[in-house]
Amino acid sequence: MAETSVMKRPNLSMVAKLRKKWIEIYKARWPYLFISPFYILFLIFGVYPILFSLYLSFTEWKGLGPIKFVGWKNFELLLKDKLFWHSMENGMILFFMYVPIMTFLALVLAVILNSKRVRGFRFFRTLLFIPYIMNIVAAGFTFRLLLNQKYGLVNALLEIFNIPPVPWLESVWGGRVSLCLLVIWAWLGYNMVLMLAGLQTIPGELTEAALIDGASPTQAFFYVTIPLMRPVILFSVVLSTMGSFNLFSEIYNLTNGGGPVNATITPVIVIFNEAFRDFRLGYASAMSYLYFIILFVLTLLQFRYFGQQVD
Amino acid sequence: MLTQRFSRRLTDGLIYTLLIAISAFMLLPFIWMVSTSLKPPDEIFAIPPIIISPNSSLNAYVYLQEQYNIIGIVKNTFVIAFSATILRLFFCALGGYGFAKFKFPGQGALFAFLLGTMVIPGAVTLVPVYIIMRDLKWIDTFWPLIIPGAANAFGIFFMRQYIMSVSSELIDAARIDGAGEFTIFLRIIVPIIAPGLTSLGLIFFMASWNDFIGPLIYLKSPEHFTLPLIIRSLIGPVGRTVYDVQMAASVLSLIPLLTIFLIFQRRIVEGITAGAIKG
Numbered sequence: 001m002a003e004t005s006v007m008k009r010p011n012l013s014m015v016a017k018l019r020k021k022w023i024e025i026y027k028a029r030w031p032y033l034f035i036s037p038f039y040i041l042f043l044i045f046g047v048y049p050i051l052f053s054l055y056l057s058f059t060e061w062k063g064l065g066p067i068k069f070v071g072w073k074n075f076e077l078l079l080k081d082k083l084f085w086h087s088m089e090n091g092m093i094l095f096f097m098y099v100p101i102m103t104f105l106a107l108v109l110a111v112i113l114n115s116k117r118v119r120g121f122r123f124f125r126t127l128l129f130i131p132y133i134m135n136i137v138a139a140g141f142t143f144r145l146l147l148n149q150k151y152g153l154v155n156a157l158l159e160i161f162n163i164p165p166v167p168w169l170e171s172v173w174g175g176r177v178s179l180c181l182l183v184i185w186a187w188l189g190y191n192m193v194l195m196l197a198g199l200q201t202i203p204g205e206l207t208e209a210a211l212i213d214g215a216s217p218t219q220a221f222f223y224v225t226i227p228l229m230r231p232v233i234l235f236s237v238v239l240s241t242m243g244s245f246n247l248f249s250e251i252y253n254l255t256n257g258g259g260p261v262n263a264t265i266t267p268v269i270v271i272f273n274e275a276f277r278d279f280r281l282g283y284a285s286a287m288s289y290l291y292f293i294i295l296f297v298l299t300l301l302q303f304r305y306f307g308q309q310v311d
Numbered sequence: 312m313l314t315q316r317f318s319r320r321l322t323d324g325l326i327y328t329l330l331i332a333i334s335a336f337m338l339l340p341f342i343w344m345v346s347t348s349l350k351p352p353d354e355i356f357a358i359p360p361i362i363i364s365p366n367s368s369l370n371a372y373v374y375l376q377e378q379y380n381i382i383g384i385v386k387n388t389f390v391i392a393f394s395a396t397i398l399r400l401f402f403c404a405l406g407g408y409g410f411a412k413f414k415f416p417g418q419g420a421l422f423a424f425l426l427g428t429m430v431i432p433g434a435v436t437l438v439p440v441y442i443i444m445r446d447l448k449w450i451d452t453f454w455p456l457i458i459p460g461a462a463n464a465f466g467i468f469f470m471r472q473y474i475m476s477v478s479s480e481l482i483d484a485a486r487i488d489g490a491g492e493f494t495i496f497l498r499i500i501v502p503i504i505a506p507g508l509t510s511l512g513l514i515f516f517m518a519s520w521n522d523f524i525g526p527l528i529y530l531k532s533p534e535h536f537t538l539p540l541i542i543r544s545l546i547g548p549v550g551r552t553v554y555d556v557q558m559a560a561s562v563l564s565l566i567p568l569l570t571i572f573l574i575f576q577r578r579i580v581e582g583i584t585a586g587a588i589k590g
Contacts, residue, residue, distance in 0.1 A: 031409040031415045038406050038425060038464065044443070044459075045459040049443065050436060053439045109330075129576075130337065133572050134521075134561075135521035136523060138560075141558070141561065151358065188337075193580055193584060194583070246434070267434070271437065281442075285439075289435065291434060
């Protein structure tokens with residue numbers, strides 16, 4: 001008898017707890033309904049595709065007909081896939097080519113525009129930000145025109161200074177530099193606006209105090225502004241890292257999908273070609289998985305490195 | 312004293328040189344785009360380059376309409392961007408409201424999950440989402456460009472931050488008066504958060520208007536194309552350069568956004584910076 005009552009008590013309280021939980025959930029039916037569209041859509045267009053993609057990465061499939069299971073074969077092929085690793089390398093190269101320049105320039109411009117010394121603050125801010133609203137296809141083709149080796153405006157301008165025509169889009173490093181120019185052109189204003197907003201959260205007295213204590217403006221910039229701006233700089237750099245590996249439209253339109261000789265090809269272009277040009281859906285899925293893992297680790301490392309300094 | 316003033320002048324000079332050089336870099340492509348779209352084809356590659364041609368005309372624009380029905384293309388782009396924006400705003404405001412003004416079991420975990428989904432790159436789901444769209448028979452329709460992004464994680468996060476600053480007393484008062492939960496959302500919350508909705512809506516609209524990879528994958532027949540896609544796919548008649556036509560389409564794709572931007576600049580900047588500063 002004593003034993004059963006001991007057994008029963010927790011059971012009862014379990015039922016009561018469950019009941020209480022259900023009442024709580026029922027009471028919250030409105031907020032659940034309000035937030036549900038996101039989770040329903042994510043289930044269909046997020047969770048299911050991610051799982052299906054994982055399954056596909058162990059198969060060979062042309063999109064039609066039977067799906068053939070092949071085990072780790074895709075990943076084994078992937079480790080030896082020169083084009084894929086070359087595209088990852090390109091992502092790195094492009095990252096180091098434009099992210100430091102763009103971030104630094106954005107910060108310097110933001111500091112300049114934030115100090116009330118410059119007249120026409122609004123005018124310059126608007127002007128620098130406008131490229132952000134231009135679609136990248138239009139921008140890509142305009143840059144192609146400007147950078148044309150024989151007839152482009154840029155080489156014509158360089159000729160005035162007796163500089164021989166630069167093979168912008170016809171050489172390996174020319175192609176990369178052209179791509180960086182396009183990306184900086186498109187995103188500098190955006191990053192500058194982020195930095196400007198960050199600067200406005202820093203109390204002006206701090207820099208003033210440093211200047212009164214005898215620091216030069218350059219010292220104030222490096223020892224006061226940059227440390228205080230770390231969170232915003234981190235945000236901007238993390239976005240740009242993902243950006244440099246995810247470059248797609250820029251390359252598709254400016255360098256015709258990664259040319260010359262694949263010097264500007266990035267992982268997303270390779271995945272896109274495998275999937276939508278060659279219809280190797282299994283292989284493309286494996287590739288996108290590996291790509292995601294690498295990018296994820298990279299982002300974590302960045303957070304670790306900068307994050308510690310933020311604290 | 313004199314040297315100090317001199318060094319100040321020098322810095323000012325350097326600052327203005329930098330600003331003007333960068334502004335020129337930013338403006339050049341726009342000038343060249345407009346200039347090329349107006350030039351007769353044989354002057355596009357003239358050496359020395361011609362900036363404003365005395366023979367300027369709107370021929371390229373007329374050609375675009377006659378050969379490609381560009382007005383129809385603009386309409387497609389607008390229909391997609393507008394419906395995507397309205398739907399997204401609705402679901403984001405609703406979701407943001409749910410997270411900001413209610414307490415419910417699992418709230419923290421659900422919100423963390425929502426933020427977590429933002430790190431998944433689109434490339435991972437490219438193939439399977441395409442298969443879903445194919446099985447739904449949605450290829451070559453506007454649906455794949457509207458439905459999947461209808462509830463956007465960033466947008467919900469943005470609206471939550473915004474709605475948290477709305478006073479709860481209004482909501483409680485309406486509840487006491489017997490208003491239904493959905494009525495409270497539509498009649499009380501939506502009017503208050505209109506400025507936030509404008510900021511977010513402008514960002515959504517611009518992103519959808521300029522989207523390239525989506526239309527590239529899903530739109531097949533030329534009469535369904537959007538502006539970015541048509542710029543990519545333009546090929547002129549044999550023996551004629553296509554650059555003036557391409558630049559004309561580029562100008563057309565830019566004008567509406569430029570107009571919107573110049574009117575709503577402050578709101579757009581607010582929307583873009585909200586994520587970076589508060590997050």
